[in-house]
Amino acid sequence: MEKYIPYGHQWIDDEDINEVVKVLRGDWITQGGKIEEFEKAVVDYCGAKYGVAVCSGTAGLQAAYLAAGINSGDEVIATPLTFAATANTVVCCGAKPVFADIDENTLNIDPEEIRKKITDRTKAIVSVDFAGHPCEYEEILEIAKQNNLLVIEDACHALGGEYKGKRIGSFADMTILSFHPVKAITTGEGGMVLTNNKELYEKLKRIRHHGIIKRPEKGNWYYEIESPGLNLRITDFQCALGLSQLKKLDKFISRRREIAEMYNNAFQNIKEIIIPKEKDYVKSAWHIYPIQVQGNDRRKVFEHLQEQGIGVQVHYMPVHLHPFYRKRFGYKEGDFPKAEKYYQRAISLPLFPKMSNQDVEYVIQSVEKII
Numbered sequence: 001m002e003k004y005i006p007y008g009h010q011w012i013d014d015e016d017i018n019e020v021v022k023v024l025r026g027d028w029i030t031q032g033g034k035i036e037e038f039e040k041a042v043v044d045y046c047g048a049k050y051g052v053a054v055c056s057g058t059a060g061l062q063a064a065y066l067a068a069g070i071n072s073g074d075e076v077i078a079t080p081l082t083f084a085a086t087a088n089t090v091v092c093c094g095a096k097p098v099f100a101d102i103d104e105n106t107l108n109i110d111p112e113e114i115r116k117k118i119t120d121r122t123k124a125i126v127s128v129d130f131a132g133h134p135c136e137y138e139e140i141l142e143i144a145k146q147n148n149l150l151v152i153e154d155a156c157h158a159l160g161g162e163y164k165g166k167r168i169g170s171f172a173d174m175t176i177l178s179f180h181p182v183k184a185i186t187t188g189e190g191g192m193v194l195t196n197n198k199e200l201y202e203k204l205k206r207i208r209h210h211g212i213i214k215r216p217e218k219g220n221w222y223y224e225i226e227s228p229g230l231n232l233r234i235t236d237f238q239c240a241l242g243l244s245q246l247k248k249l250d251k252f253i254s255r256r257r258e259i260a261e262m263y264n265n266a267f268q269n270i271k272e273i274i275i276p277k278e279k280d281y282v283k284s285a286w287h288i289y290p291i292q293v294q295g296n297d298r299r300k301v302f303e304h305l306q307e308q309g310i311g312v313q314v315h316y317m318p319v320h321l322h323p324f325y326r327k328r329f330g331y332k333e334g335d336f337p338k339a340e341k342y343y344q345r346a347i348s349l350p351l352f353p354k355m356s357n358q359d360v361e362y363v364i365q366s367v368e369k370i371i
């Protein structure tokens with residue numbers, strides 16, 4: 001059988017390609033005008049004030065923690081159910097990720113668990129909108145306010161999602177997006193940090209570009225290093241792709257929602273399958289469709305689906321169970337029982353806008369057969 005359906009895939013058309021080629025034929029392939037144009041377009045879409053485009057979502061997280069002043073000895077409260085980057089970048093700042101268990105319904109960090117983890121070293125909460133389902137921002141922001149913490153939203157799954165009628169991008173102090181090919185829109189590699197705070201915005205821009213500030217009053221060549229920074233820049237041709245992709249974002253999200261609906265309808269009455277839920281006050285961006293299989297051997301189901309040419313994945317092994325996190329911070333099995341229980345049973349099914357109804361049906365039938 002030659003059929004293969006990946007779990008996620010970009011959708012790039014001739015219009016996208018033409019926009020990239022136009023930039024490549026011009027003078028500025030990096031540090032030109034397309035970057036600001038893309039930042040402005042994403043900021044307008046998300047209802048935020050400022051955007052800083054960077055070379056990946058991971059770079060965005062790193063820049064956000066640096067801008068927040070996260071440093072050695074600090075603690076950042078995070079969900080264990082996320083991609084490694086959310087926590088790794090905390091460790092790269094010299095700080096400690098302190099995990100707080102998930103709510104098993106939304107699979108997002110549980111605000112009550114956050115409260116229990118706050119110490120006098122806590123500097124920030126990083127929330128991850130798992131599978132594209134926004135977290136409980138009303139509660140999280142309240143907790144942050146009471147305890148004088150920053151909220152950093154890892155929205156790498158959630159571009160195009162909504163919470164209580166508002167698009168994600170302006171709830172947290174900083175919101176991080178990823179434009180990796182499996183995400184809502186792509187620039188190849190890429191990311192962005194959104195903020196409403198001018199001071200954080202200025203810091204983010206400096207961190208992206210070596211910590212440099214220009215001082216033309218001392219000469220047009222003159223600059224100073226204000227703080228250590230990196231090169232986290234994205235290119236103009238990537239931003240041209242991003243601008244073209246952004247025009248299709250609403251269409252992409254609608255299609256993702258359609259496919260999720262097909263899966264929901266097919267699986268909601270199968271007692272061996274727990275489907276991902278969507279609260280009625282959010283609109284999920286449906287980055288992934290993770291089912292939980294109960295009363296079945298997950299590995300067997302997973303491998304069977306793979307053999308059928310279905311690119312299933314597991315999102316994610318909880319971060320605290322990785323060898324580095326066990327060794328460095330002493331985390332162990334049993335620390336976060338809800339995230340671990342979810343992990344034992346999770347399988348993400350293919351979900352991307354270009355997927356045909358026929359492919360969705362094929363996945364549904366394959367899952368029904370093995371269950």
Ligand SMILES: *Cc1c(COP(=O)(O)O)cnc(C)c1O
Pocket residue numbers: 056057058059082083085086128154156157178179180189190191
């Ligand atoms: C994809 C992703 C990232 C990292 O984004 P990259 O662009 O791949 O660096 C971070 N956090 C989450 C939750 C992600 O899904």
